[in-house]
Amino acid sequence: MIGVISYLIFFVTVASILSIAVLGLNLQWGNTGLFNGGVAAFIGAGAYGLVILGGTAQPDHLGGYGLFYPLALLGGMIVAGILAWLVGILTMRLRHDYLAIATFGVAVAFENFMRNSDKISGGAKGIRGFERPFEAFIGDPFYFSIGFFIFAMTMLVLVYIFLEKLIRSPFGRLLRAIREDETAAQSLGKNPGSIRLKAFVAGSMIMGLAGGLYATFYAFISPQDILPTLTFQIWAMLIVGGAGNNKGAIAGAFLIWGVWTLSGWGLSRFAPLEAQLYAGTIQYILIGVIIVGMLLWRPQGLFPEKLVVSQTGDRAQS
Amino acid sequence: MASDILTTRDLTTKFGSFCAVDSVSLSLRKGSITGLIGPNGAGKSTLFNTLTGTLKPTSGQVFLGDADISGLSPDRLFKKGLVRTFQIPRPFARMSVLENVMLSPAQQTGEKIFGSIFRPDIVRRQEQEYRTKALEILDFVTLDKLADQAAGELSGGQTKLLELARVLMGDASIILLDEPAAGVNPVLTQILIERIEELNRRGMTFLIIEHNMDFIMSHCDPIIAMAQGQLVFQGTAEEAQANKTLLDAYLGAPVNA
Ligand SMILES: Nc1ncnc2c1ncn2[C@@H]1O[C@H](COP(=O)(O)OP(=O)(O)OP(=O)(O)O)[C@@H](O)[C@H]1O
Ligand SMILES: [Mg+2]
Numbered sequence: 001m002i003g004v005i006s007y008l009i010f011f012v013t014v015a016s017i018l019s020i021a022v023l024g025l026n027l028q029w030g031n032t033g034l035f036n037g038g039v040a041a042f043i044g045a046g047a048y049g050l051v052i053l054g055g056t057a058q059p060d061h062l063g064g065y066g067l068f069y070p071l072a073l074l075g076g077m078i079v080a081g082i083l084a085w086l087v088g089i090l091t092m093r094l095r096h097d098y099l100a101i102a103t104f105g106v107a108v109a110f111e112n113f114m115r116n117s118d119k120i121s122g123g124a125k126g127i128r129g130f131e132r133p134f135e136a137f138i139g140d141p142f143y144f145s146i147g148f149f150i151f152a153m154t155m156l157v158l159v160y161i162f163l164e165k166l167i168r169s170p171f172g173r174l175l176r177a178i179r180e181d182e183t184a185a186q187s188l189g190k191n192p193g194s195i196r197l198k199a200f201v202a203g204s205m206i207m208g209l210a211g212g213l214y215a216t217f218y219a220f221i222s223p224q225d226i227l228p229t230l231t232f233q234i235w236a237m238l239i240v241g242g243a244g245n246n247k248g249a250i251a252g253a254f255l256i257w258g259v260w261t262l263s264g265w266g267l268s269r270f271a272p273l274e275a276q277l278y279a280g281t282i283q284y285i286l287i288g289v290i291i292v293g294m295l296l297w298r299p300q301g302l303f304p305e306k307l308v309v310s311q312t313g314d315r316a317q318s
Numbered sequence: 319m320a321s322d323i324l325t326t327r328d329l330t331t332k333f334g335s336f337c338a339v340d341s342v343s344l345s346l347r348k349g350s351i352t353g354l355i356g357p358n359g360a361g362k363s364t365l366f367n368t369l370t371g372t373l374k375p376t377s378g379q380v381f382l383g384d385a386d387i388s389g390l391s392p393d394r395l396f397k398k399g400l401v402r403t404f405q406i407p408r409p410f411a412r413m414s415v416l417e418n419v420m421l422s423p424a425q426q427t428g429e430k431i432f433g434s435i436f437r438p439d440i441v442r443r444q445e446q447e448y449r450t451k452a453l454e455i456l457d458f459v460t461l462d463k464l465a466d467q468a469a470g471e472l473s474g475g476q477t478k479l480l481e482l483a484r485v486l487m488g489d490a491s492i493i494l495l496d497e498p499a500a501g502v503n504p505v506l507t508q509i510l511i512e513r514i515e516e517l518n519r520r521g522m523t524f525l526i527i528e529h530n531m532d533f534i535m536s537h538c539d540p541i542i543a544m545a546q547g548q549l550v551f552q553g554t555a556e557e558a559q560a561n562k563t564l565l566d567a568y569l570g571a572p573v574n575a
Contacts (some may be wrong), residue, residue, distance in 0.1 A: 009444040162435070169434030169441060170426045177421050179408050184408035187370065187423050188484060189396030198431060244412075307414050 006142060009149045011261060016152040017213045019253035020159050022237045024276060030243035031167055032199040033179030035262030037100035038087075038107030039234045041205060042080045045227035046208025047215035048114065051127045062120045069133040073212045077313030078180045080208025083110075092196050107228060115223040117118065126222025152213055156250070159206060163246050166309065169228060175199055220268060229284065233260070236287050241295050242301025251302055262291065322371070323523050324400070325491055327359035329378035331361075331368045338364040340547035341378060343552040346492070351514065351524040352410040353538025355531075355558075363405050363548040366494050370402045371395050384491075397424055399491035403484075403498065405527070407477035411470030415461055418469045418480055420445075422487035431483045452487060458513060459483045460506065479510070492523045499530050511537055535559065 021043055038041075054072025057064035067075060078125040083106075091102040114121040121127065138144045166172055174195055177185040182192045215221040233256065241252020265288055267279040279316065292300065322345040331339040338361045346352055356362050369380055371392040379388045395401075410418050426448075427433040428441035456462040459479040464472065469480060478498055485493055496545055498514075499507045511533065514524060526529040528534050534541060535555045543551035543564050551557075551564045558564055 034374065041354070059334030069538055165433065166434055170420075170445070171434040173413070173421055174429050176417075180410035180412055182409045183372065183392075184404070184410065185421070187392045187396065187402060187404075187408075188422050189393050189401075189488060190421070191391075191393050200473050202431060240436055305412065306413070307468055308417055309414050 002142070006145060009145050010097065011257070013145070013149045013152045013217060015254045015257045016149075016156040017210050018234070018257055019250045020213065020238065021207045021210035021234050022241070022253045023156075023159055023163055023212045023251040024210065025234055025238050026203075026204040026243060026246060026249040027163060027167075027175075027206065028199055028203035029238065030245070030249070030253075031179065032175040032196060032203075033170060034196060034200055035096055035232060036102040036103050036200070036203070038103035038110070039231040040107070040226040040228060041103075041107035041110035042084060042204040043206035043211035043214065044107075044110055044114065044221075045080040046076040047221040047225065048121055048209030048211075049079030050212035050289075051130050051215050052121075053223050055127060055130050058122070061118060061122045061127070063127060069216075073209065073216075074282070075207040076212035076215075077205045080202050080211065081205040084195070084204030088197045088200045092193055092200070104228070104231070107226075107231060111223050111226050111228075114226070115317065119138065122222075124223060126220060126224070128220050130219040130221075132219055134218055148217060152217070155213060156207065159209070160246055160250065165205075167246070175307070193207035233287065236291050238301075239291055240301060242305065244305030245301065245303040248301050248303030252293075255302075256290070259286065259290065273303050280306075319349045322346060323383060324547070325381040326369070327381070329365070329368060329380060330376045331364055331373055332376045337547050338398075339368055339375075342544070342547075342549050343378075344542060346523055346525055348523055349518070349521060350540065351518050351526065351538050353534040353541040354527045354544065355529070355534055355541060356526060356544035356550075360544040364547075365544065366402055366496055366525075366527065370494060376552075379500045384516070396488060396490075398447060399489065400494070401485040401488055401492070402494035403467055403481040403488040403496055405480075405496040405500070407481050409469035409472065409477045409480055411468065413469055414466050415456065415469050415472070415480060416452055416465040418451070419455060419483050419487050420448045422484050424436055424488065448487075454482075455483045455486050458486070460509060473501075475506060478502050479506065480512075482510070486517070491523065492525070493517075494511055495524065495526045497527050497529065499528060499533055507533070568573055 025036060025039055050072050052063040053065050053067045053075040056066060057065045063157065087106050091099055099273050115124050117123065117286065134147060135144050137146060151225050155307055158316025167175070169187065174190060177190065178192050186192050237252035237256045238249055240256055262281055263283050264279060267276060268283060271279065324346040327343050328341040328511060329339055329343070330337065330341050342365060354362055364373065368375050371390050371394070374389045379386055381387065383402060387395060388396065412430055427437050427444055434441060453465060454460060456465055459482055461476060461479055461483060464476070469477070472480060477478060478501060482495070498510060515537065518524060526538060540552060541555055541558045542549060543558070550563055
């Protein structure tokens with residue numbers, strides 16, 4: 001029984017963290033139409049940022065600043081934000097497929113940099129031994145996992161509320177206008193370049209938060225955690241859930257993560273041994289098939305974007 | 319001249335070696351409704367694009383009053399009161415009609431991330447103000463019933479009216495309309511003309527491209543004409559109708575004959 005409960009707690013904790021990353025991507029793609037092909041880099045920036053800033057002393061690479069946890073988490077977000085800003089000012093003129101290719105390249109470069117710069121990131125073996133806040137104090141790993149589960153869920157709810165407020169505000173209207181027709185928006189006095197940069201940085205900082213939480217949860221980060229396949233998974237979640245809809249982004253994260261873990265479990269349990277060698281590959285094929293199926297039968301996702309209409313919100317008060 | 323609000327000097331826009339706007343020098347009288355006519359491909363829309371910053375001129379200048387505005391971006395020109403609509407409408411398709419219109423006001427507090435989260439009172443007050451104004455404008459262009467519909471679902475004529483509504487929502491002093499009546503039914507066209515004249519009485523200057531000759535001849539003064547990138551005529555409606563060269567241009571015959 002406790003086994004099932006702790007597994008569920010593990011499942012929901014990871015799903016919540018992934019949801020935060022998908023929400024960040026939704027701000028960029030769903031609301032603004034920015035194709036970020038390098039999601040893994042921004043998750044990675046947040047994760048490495050947190051571990052380096054908030055971790056304990058490290059003998060042979062950067063880190064060990066032992067920053068107060070919330071500050072380290074924020075620091076990771078800022079690292080992701082700075083990376084996004086740099087990538088942004090260099091690539092915001094590139095649109096659509098060009099932006100996708102450029103950001104994909106950045107993510108590959110980021111991963112390789114982390115893998116090879118032993119002095120900064122511990123190289124291929126990553127950075128171990130992050131002291132998780134309150135872990136020593138709580139003691140019992142089961143109670144700690146409950147505590148962290150509540151923390152991750154709370155962060156998800158906060159990010160969700162923040163984004164819902166944001167996209168229903170005039171800022172959200174601006175993002176949608178840029179997504180729909182940049183030329184028209186510019187002729188109505190809006191500056192597309194600066195707006196796209198803002199959305200790109202904000203979305204990437206949210207991905208950085210997800211990365212920080214991820215590294216906290218595993219108390220460990222390595223280049224293996226930020227492969228291009230992570231970008232693919234986050235995209236799959238958004239497409240299946242419904243781009244442009246924050247509820248859909250979360251639903252997609254839970255669903256795809258569910259399919260992922262369930263199929264992993266099923267394969268290890270029932271598949272013949274030869275097939276188990278390729279379990280990971282089979283899982284990716286499965287996700288790929290789901291994406292193709294969604295695009296064929298329900299391209300707008302499980303929860304399509306809703307039109308903002310005048311009856312909602314503050315009109316009633318006038 | 320002091321009463322000229324928009325002036326161009328030898329304005330030229332080339333696509334490669336092709337001269338779509340060929341050293342055009344014109345001036346718009348403040349408070350006028352100027353009609354711009356010319357055969358298909360004459361360079362009218364390209365002139366609009368060059369005046370409003372969508373295209374950079376190859377050479378020549380544009381002045382707003384005395385200020386040189388050549389090559390400024392469309393968003394900067396919008397803030398200076400120079401706005402335009404597009405020949406092929408560009409609605410924000412997956413946004414409601416009301417949202418399309420509420421986008422226009424400049425300097426919205428809620429357009430900043432900080433403002434949208436931490437200044438809820440100011441944002442709410444502004445939104446109420448914009449919503450009221452937007453609904454008035456939608457009423458003005460007869461789209462009020464469709465305020466909550468997705469702009470992508472409007473008919474061709476309705477999107478033309480939406481384009482007009484969006485520019486009216488900004489505080490423009492000069493409005494450039496590219497074929498506002500194309501695809502709009504005669505009843506709506508009549509309404510459109512009344513609206514334009516009413517706005518004109520309130521002091522707005524218009525430059526209007528139209529192929530509808532009734533529209534041009536009875537409501538625009540002066541009329542200017544382009545053919546093959548060049549300015550070929552400038553005068554009143556009567557003069558236009560009496561002008562042989564102009565009629566030739568419209569029939570596609572060589573200019574300067
Ligand atoms: N982006 C472009 N690249 C190359 N050529 C262009 C471009 N835009 C317009 N042209 C050419 O410039 C010329 C003028 O086009 P423009 O659209 O300004 O004509 P117009 O007077 O508005 O015609 P219409 O009445 O059909 O709208 C045409 O020959 C057109 O093919
Ligand atoms: Mg044209």
